[in-house]
Amino acid sequence: MSELVAPHGGGELKPLHHPDFERAEEAKRAESLKKVQMTSKETSDLLMFAMGAYTPLDGFMGREDWHGVCAGMKMKDGLFWPIPITLSADKDLADSIGEEEEVALVDEETGTVMAIMEVLEKYELGEDGKTFECQHVYRTSDTNHPGVQKVMDQRPVNLAGRVSVVNEGEYPEKYKGLYLRPTETRALFAEKGWSTVAAFQTRNPMHRSHEHLAKIAIEVCDGVFIHQVLGKLKPGDIPAETRTVAIQAMIDNYFVPGTVIQAGYPIEMRYAGPREALIHALIRQNYGCSHLIVGRDHAGVGDYYGAFDSQHIFDTLWDGALETKALKIDITFFCKKCYGMATAKTCPHDKEDRVMISGTKQREMLAAGEDIPSEFSRPEVVKILQEFYRNQ
Amino acid sequence: MSELVAPHGGGELKPLHHPDFERAEEAKRAESLKKVQMTSKETSDLLMFAMGAYTPLDGFMGREDWHGVCAGMKMKDGLFWPIPITLSADKDLADSIGEEEEVALVDEETGTVMAIMEVLEKYELGEDGKTFECQHVYRTSDTNHPGVQKVMDQRPVNLAGRVSVVNEGEYPEKYKGLYLRPTETRALFAEKGWSTVAAFQTRNPMHRSHEHLAKIAIEVCDGVFIHQVLGKLKPGDIPAETRTVAIQAMIDNYFVPGTVIQAGYPIEMRYAGPREALIHALIRQNYGCSHLIVGRDHAGVGDYYGAFDSQHIFDTLWDGALETKALKIDITFFCKKCYGMATAKTCPHDKEDRVMISGTKQREMLAAGEDIPSEFSRPEVVKILQEFYRNQ
Numbered sequence: 133m134s135e136l137v138a139p140h141g142g143g144e145l146k147p148l149h150h151p152d153f154e155r156a157e158e159a160k161r162a163e164s165l166k167k168v169q170m171t172s173k174e175t176s177d178l179l180m181f182a183m184g185a186y187t188p189l190d191g192f193m194g195r196e197d198w199h200g201v202c203a204g205m206k207m208k209d210g211l212f213w214p215i216p217i218t219l220s221a222d223k224d225l226a227d228s229i230g231e232e233e234e235v236a237l238v239d240e241e242t243g244t245v246m247a248i249m250e251v252l253e254k255y256e257l258g259e260d261g262k263t264f265e266c267q268h269v270y271r272t273s274d275t276n277h278p279g280v281q282k283v284m285d286q287r288p289v290n291l292a293g294r295v296s297v298v299n300e301g302e303y304p305e306k307y308k309g310l311y312l313r314p315t316e317t318r319a320l321f322a323e324k325g326w327s328t329v330a331a332f333q334t335r336n337p338m339h340r341s342h343e344h345l346a347k348i349a350i351e352v353c354d355g356v357f358i359h360q361v362l363g364k365l366k367p368g369d370i371p372a373e374t375r376t377v378a379i380q381a382m383i384d385n386y387f388v389p390g391t392v393i394q395a396g397y398p399i400e401m402r403y404a405g406p407r408e409a410l411i412h413a414l415i416r417q418n419y420g421c422s423h424l425i426v427g428r429d430h431a432g433v434g435d436y437y438g439a440f441d442s443q444h445i446f447d448t449l450w451d452g453a454l455e456t457k458a459l460k461i462d463i464t465f466f467c468k469k470c471y472g473m474a475t476a477k478t479c480p481h482d483k484e485d486r487v488m489i490s491g492t493k494q495r496e497m498l499a500a501g502e503d504i505p506s507e508f509s510r511p512e513v514v515k516i517l518q519e520f521y522r523n524q
Numbered sequence: 525m526s527e528l529v530a531p532h533g534g535g536e537l538k539p540l541h542h543p544d545f546e547r548a549e550e551a552k553r554a555e556s557l558k559k560v561q562m563t564s565k566e567t568s569d570l571l572m573f574a575m576g577a578y579t580p581l582d583g584f585m586g587r588e589d590w591h592g593v594c595a596g597m598k599m600k601d602g603l604f605w606p607i608p609i610t611l612s613a614d615k616d617l618a619d620s621i622g623e624e625e626e627v628a629l630v631d632e633e634t635g636t637v638m639a640i641m642e643v644l645e646k647y648e649l650g651e652d653g654k655t656f657e658c659q660h661v662y663r664t665s666d667t668n669h670p671g672v673q674k675v676m677d678q679r680p681v682n683l684a685g686r687v688s689v690v691n692e693g694e695y696p697e698k699y700k701g702l703y704l705r706p707t708e709t710r711a712l713f714a715e716k717g718w719s720t721v722a723a724f725q726t727r728n729p730m731h732r733s734h735e736h737l738a739k740i741a742i743e744v745c746d747g748v749f750i751h752q753v754l755g756k757l758k759p760g761d762i763p764a765e766t767r768t769v770a771i772q773a774m775i776d777n778y779f780v781p782g783t784v785i786q787a788g789y790p791i792e793m794r795y796a797g798p799r800e801a802l803i804h805a806l807i808r809q810n811y812g813c814s815h816l817i818v819g820r821d822h823a824g825v826g827d828y829y830g831a832f833d834s835q836h837i838f839d840t841l842w843d844g845a846l847e848t849k850a851l852k853i854d855i856t857f858f859c860k861k862c863y864g865m866a867t868a869k870t871c872p873h874d875k876e877d878r879v880m881i882s883g884t885k886q887r888e889m890l891a892a893g894e895d896i897p898s899e900f901s902r903p904e905v906v907k908i909l910q911e912f913y914r915n916q
Contacts, residue, residue: 347866347870348740348743348744350869350870351740351853351867351869351870352740352744352851385872386862386872387870387872388868388869388870388871388872389872391869391870459744461743466864470778471898471899472858472864472865473864473865474739475743476780477742477743477780477783478739478742478743478779478780478783479780480777480778480779480780480781506863507863
């Protein structure tokens, strides 16, 4: 039987956390160390390290890796990596930290001490460095771009070094059963006898257009892994609790049992479009997925990226950069003339024949308790979303 | 840009026909040679040689190749080949042919001299040899199986040797524009910028279930090659002329322009199930197709093969045996609960929810001028088939 795709870099998964039995002790020790505050994005990256989703990284990146990743998506050792993973600190604090000194990493929102980091390098990016990062990673330095804004807002000094997580915060408990780590998904896939698995990234409830994407994937892979963003959302997004239930209603009523697994992970969207599509694929490789569904404007925002930039970038990688492949699919919809679901690649009819409802319009209709056409959304899903809006 | 898949064996295409300007002269010369009559299956194989569809073979197989192909799908030089391609003759005639003597190959149905063959080997299969072939290739020696019947009916002595075709019969003229040779399809695919092409084998008009198969393929390949059997059909089959028009009506109304090419080829069905699925893929590799759509019971007949035997056999081949991959898809249908097209892999609902009409029932309905539900067939296609039956 075929095997699952190997973790990124070809070695074992590298979850960067202390074993359970040492965590309490290490967390206590961390209290005595200098404290570096993490933004929600940095905390999210730390949780990704903890679960091995950023295998084979050892921690936050040093300058040379940062530069290589920004400029050419390559670490100094040649490893493919599309987006820099860095941690920033205030100058005074950074200056006070000695060589190889251990510091405690603290989630600034909750005040929780989450990890110990051995600081191996300190470097300033400056305005020029941040602009360089944005130009390469986001293809723009326009601060109206939410990902760019976060980079420009970073503290002045980047701290690099190995991390060891002592506390994964509220996620594992809050999203019990949904918060699956790469070791766990790989075991699940193997148990089902899957070797090819397509990941579907979502931060929204699923309507028929998303169901269609997932069902195309099921035709060419053993199963689909519906993988939700549990990190910070944009205002107006449906919260994970409701989204999960709505997605489960679709799975239970419209998918063959055993062909779909739903899970979530703690990433925070950067909206970096093509570069983010690549890191989404890399992360899914660690989870054991052979494919990532990449639709129109995957991980984009506003008009910063062309509709197919996130698909095309996969064709520009060097051999062996990334094992997980893009399953490229165009925009999906119900077409009345096709009398069924279709994509722009299979439907020759006009826009007027297609049932498409914008996100804003959907929210309005649901909030007003209106029904949404069954060509657009499953009634079981609509009911859950209507109820959510009724309780707002 | 990516390239089309290489012809089988990795070399150039090998069309086994005389250049046009020499054909008349060679055909005249053939008249003076001993004549070997070919059955319609043998004639069909000869036409496949002529167009290079059986690349890299040089002609009908000798005993060692025949044996290796039957037993292990391997020619004596190690080349993958799943079904023996042989020519048989009466004993008296065979005995009269000298070593390396040239003979004329004649289509027994039309009396046309079609090729010159240099006879390099003569060998008898006997009852045992034929049974051995059937057991391995057809997995049965039951003469109720139409493919087995043809093998058992072969004349006693197989003649092997290089062929050179001087006349391709009526096909090229009769199916002008449809009768495309591998060199021609490769040029067409390249012109469209396709590198991945899925072949869809059919000997019937296409209903929505077939459209769905083709549209799944379009999602994962650059285009679809609808490739019809122009060789002998089973009684009751719709003739190629009508079928072509019906398929074109579907393409014109329900596919995005430039995503589909319709063509036909002169193969005669053996109904060998899994082994035939493999030769269908091998042939499509020569045509430049990276994939062959393999549905339920592909190329099967009766209950001789399991529903998925023709899909599974692709997983048993050695590395490098065959470049063209199976695009494995389960049975397809419109499901009322899914409210759209689905496959047994994507639809969890009951049989009663599925719109499926047997071939016999379809013929009855069409012959009676009845409409067929638009969940099952496109009205543009139904109209053409109704008209055909009206004129019977």
